[in-house]
Amino acid sequence: xxxxxxxxxxxxxxxxxxxxxxxxxxxxxxxxxxxxxxxxxxxxxxxxxxxxxxxxxxxxxxxxxxxxxxxxxxxxxxxxxxxxxxxxxxxxxxxxxxxxxxxxxxxxxxxxxxxxxxxxxxxxxxxxxxxxxxxxxxxxxxxxxxxxxxxxxxxxxxxxxxxxxxxxxxxxxxxxxxxxxxxxxxxxxxxxxxxxxxxxxxxxxxxxxxxxxxxxxxxxxxxxxxxxxxxxxxxxxxxx
Ligand SMILES: Nc1ncnc2c1ncn2[C@@H]1O[C@H](COP(=O)(O)OP(=O)(O)OP(=O)(O)O)[C@@H](O)[C@H]1O
Ligand SMILES: [Mg+2]
Numbered sequence: 070x071x072x073x074x075x076x077x078x079x080x081x082x083x084x085x086x087x088x089x090x091x092x093x094x095x096x097x098x099x100x101x102x103x104x105x106x107x108x109x110x111x112x113x114x115x116x117x118x119x120x121x122x123x124x125x126x127x128x129x130x131x132x133x134x135x136x137x138x139x140x141x142x143x144x145x146x147x148x149x150x151x152x153x154x155x156x157x158x159x160x161x162x163x164x165x166x167x168x169x170x171x172x173x174x175x176x177x178x179x180x181x182x183x184x185x186x187x188x189x190x191x192x193x194x195x196x197x198x199x200x201x202x203x204x205x206x207x208x209x210x211x212x213x214x215x216x217x218x219x220x221x222x223x224x225x226x227x228x229x230x231x232x233x234x235x236x237x238x239x240x241x242x243x244x245x246x247x248x249x250x251x252x253x254x255x256x257x258x259x260x261x262x263x264x265x266x267x268x269x270x271x272x273x274x275x276x277x278x279x280x281x282x283x284x285x286x287x288x289x290x291x292x293x294x295x296x297x298x299x300x301x302x303x304x305x306x307x308x309x
Contacts, residue, residue, distance in 0.1 A: 075134075076101050076152075076259040077122065077228045082131035084121040090129060091117045092283040098276075099228060102257045104250065106274035106291065108267045108304060114283040115263045116158065119232050122261070123155035124148045136227055149178045152227035158236060161217035164206035168197050168216055171205055175223030183223075190219045193252060211242035218249060222258075229253060231262045247273060267304040271295045279304075 075098035085091040092114040099105040107115045120126045122133055124145040132141045135151045143151065162171050172190065176183040191198035194215050200208070205216060214234050221229055231250070235243040243266070251273065254260055264270040271277055274291035279300060287297060294300045 074100055076136055077105075077261060078134040078137075079118075079122060080132045080134070082118065082121050082128045082133065084117060084126055084128040084131075086117075086126065090283065092121065092280075094131065095280065095283070095285055096131075097261075097278050097285075097288075099259045099261045100276070101227070101259050102254060103275040104254055104260045104262060104273050106270045106277040107261070107263045107280055108270060108277060108294075108300075109280035109286070110303070113280045115280055116232055117283075118280065119155065119230050119261070119263060123153060123230055125155075146178070149224055149226075152225075153230065154221040154224055154226035154228070155230040156217050156221040156232065156234065158232040158234075162205045162213055162220060165204060167202050167204055168208075169201040171216055171220055172197075172223055175220035178224045186223055186225070190222055193222075193249070194219050211238050211245065214238060214242070214246055215249065218246075218253070222253065226258060228259045228261060231260065233263055233265060236265060243269075267300070268295065271300075271305070 077099040079097045081094045081096050083090045083093050095118055107118060109115055121128050124143060132139060135153055138151055140148050140151050163174060172187045173183060176186060196212060197215060197219055205213060208216065218234065235246040238246065250260060271291035271294050277291050277294050278285060279287040287294065295305060
């Protein structure tokens with residue numbers, strides 16, 4: 070059973086890749102219209118947690134609910150229908166297809182309204198509209214990230230899961246990515262994000278979890294965590 074207003078409710082997930090568990094009894098929630106961040110050191114299990122939520126790996130224990138419905142044992146395609154969209158860190162677009170074709174493919178789980186949805190997303194991502202016939206392989210890293218975000222949104226998800234969307238991008242594009250994420254949030258989507266830049270991420274997060282060695286370590290509002298001694302010492306540093 071799931072409670073309260075969490076769109077995504079992950080309860081005590083234990084998961085890994087066949088060996089010892091990588092994440093151990095991890096619990097997180099994500100609410101509608103909020104940015105929920107997962108931060109923590111390299112190898113903490115952040116990507117593994119996202120994969121378990123998206124259905125790419127099957128948890129050994131724990132439960133996952135989307136809008137109160139249990140999806141723990143559902144395959145990826147089924148979870149998409151329940152409202153989970155997952156944008157992986159790499160290989161998140163089809164390089165040989167055009168922008169428009171990528172969006173078409175992203176809308177495969179829609180019963181109807183694919184071209185209407187593409188038009189809506191072109192308003193949010195005007196640069197994509199201008200080059201809608203270009204092959205994804207010819208796009209810059211920043212444009213490709215925008216396409217990956219738009220592709221994830223094709224199914225009208227209730228939860229958009231993003232694994233390091235701005236990795237490798239210039240500071241200019243990183244702030245553009247945050248701008249778009251904030252716009253997406255304002256459409257009442259729940260966003261679950263992992264990012265490297267802890268300070269910037271906590272600035273945007275309504276709620277955040279610190280994951281260490283595969284376990285829940287700390288949680289709080291982004292502002293609270295920005296002032297937490299442990300977070301400052303380990304991940305954020307002091308502003309001199
Ligand atoms: N496909 C896999 N098969 C086996 N082990 C894996 C696999 N992917 C990740 N791991 C291991 O799981 C652990 C956690 O990795 P994960 O990618 O979840 O961490 P992360 O917190 O996302 O790290 P980063 O900040 O570097 O992205 C690491 O020890 C990693 O080696
Ligand atoms: Mg990762």
